[in-house]
Amino acid sequence: MLFFALVITASAGMLSLASTNIDFFWRQLVWYALAFTLILCAGFIDWKWVLSQTWFRFGVYGISVAMLLLSQFQSASIRGTKSWILFAGIQFEPVEIAKLGLIFVLAGFFSRKHISAWQTGNIFLSFVYAALPAVLALLHPDFGSSMVLLLIWAGFLLIEGINRKRFLAGFACAILAFAALWVFVLKDYQKDRLTGFLFPTRDPFGANYNVIQSKIAIGAAGFLGKGFGQGTQSQLHFLPEAQTDFIFAAFVEEWGLLGGTFVILTFFAIVYRLIVIGIRAQDNYSKFIVLGTALVFTIHFFINVGSNMGVMPVTGITLPFFSYGGSSVLTIAVLISIIERIKLESR
Template sequence: MPAGLVVIQPDLGSAAVLFGIWFGFLLVSGLPPRRVVVALLAFAIAGGFAWSNVLQEYHRERIMGLFYPERDALGVNYSMIQSKIAIGSGGFLGKGYGQGSQTQLGFLTEPATDFAFAALIEEWGLASGVVVLGAFLALIYGILKIGMAAEHNFEKFVCLGTALAFIAQFLLNAGSATGITPVVGVTFPFLSYGGSSLLTSFFLVALINAIQRRS
């Protein structure tokens, strides 16, 4: 229901994050496989309805752009193509701070938010991407470890939901930068510029810290 209401706004990025959280909980819920299949079929039907009646034309074009990356290179796929160029030109060690041509000359759209991961790799290289990925995985591991040690189910669910939210954001942001997922405007946790996003991320980490202190 929350994801459906967000899609109607329409905000495909936030809806995708909510779906990622729901899907993660569905996998660990212990439901019989038949019920899981029924839930996925219901989602597929709702998705088909949303495609025809809710999603805007530019949303559909972005999704179709995944299957036809060479289509409309100056339009719907422009951001994705420029992001790939930025990542590829960065090499292993990058071009240096402030030296990224795609980032500094304005070819890469929204380098501080939607494509922060691509901008990072262009200027600091693939090595920086590996470091960020390692730090992110350590964060997720720590959150899940705290959740497993928590005494109450509610605290366990908070930890799991937080981990799933961060994972969904990471996959959608990095996926947008590399052309694996549509460009949906989701920020990279703790890397993308954005007051509300950063504040929410720190709030979630504060909740996890409080749970750890209670355990």
């Protein structure tokens, strides 16, 4: 069920890319070919042994942090951020590898510290693991990815079963930290983007332009949509980033409420299946890996679809295995490959 749900998600994303930008379609096809090859080879890779090696877990994490740091010093920026590294003619996002490394490290940490994870010192140490790449991502500036990394950490605490008082105390600290970021770090345009959904009619040609065009695309779709290649907002390039941040709006415009509902239900099916696999996992480490992957899908889904519909701030978060992007596709493929191996061992 999980594999077929991913195939459906990828197919829907490819359908949207074929309509809006055929060049992105062919590039994404290569990434999907690599991704599904990796997933299908899951039975031949002893992921349990690989992930049991501390050097591997921290190696992936350390490399991602080093690349996030390195990207700060590159001269070129893309769309105003330095979130990409160019290597051998290929652009990739270090923050996607950071999500992978963070899940590996936190899964290992909480599975070893299962009994004492409620201790303040252990909670703080786990926070440091998340905060380091999150701060580096914020400096790009990439507020959305920074937020995702911290939400993954918070999700791990909930999975671990942290008591309510400690979680609320941590939540209060998070609010204070965000207030400090708001005052001392975030630029005016970032503040405008984060608060734009609260004031949808403000600055329609500036901070709120993307959201307004997205809402027009979704609102004009109707039940069955305008048809393949007939979406006016995306085809006439009124809708920005129709292949990444706003691919859901571009898809719904052409396939309507029916198509949008189908995509939403498919994502729900993926998350549901991941939760079931996580619950059935034979050991805590496997459980944390699977549920950590479910967290990535859930966080990305709600932020991306919510921002496309104008009920969440626009932070540049994409839909996993749906939006264009090789870094994201391969990161998800590695996690799904591990999960397929966990499924085999749980039977």
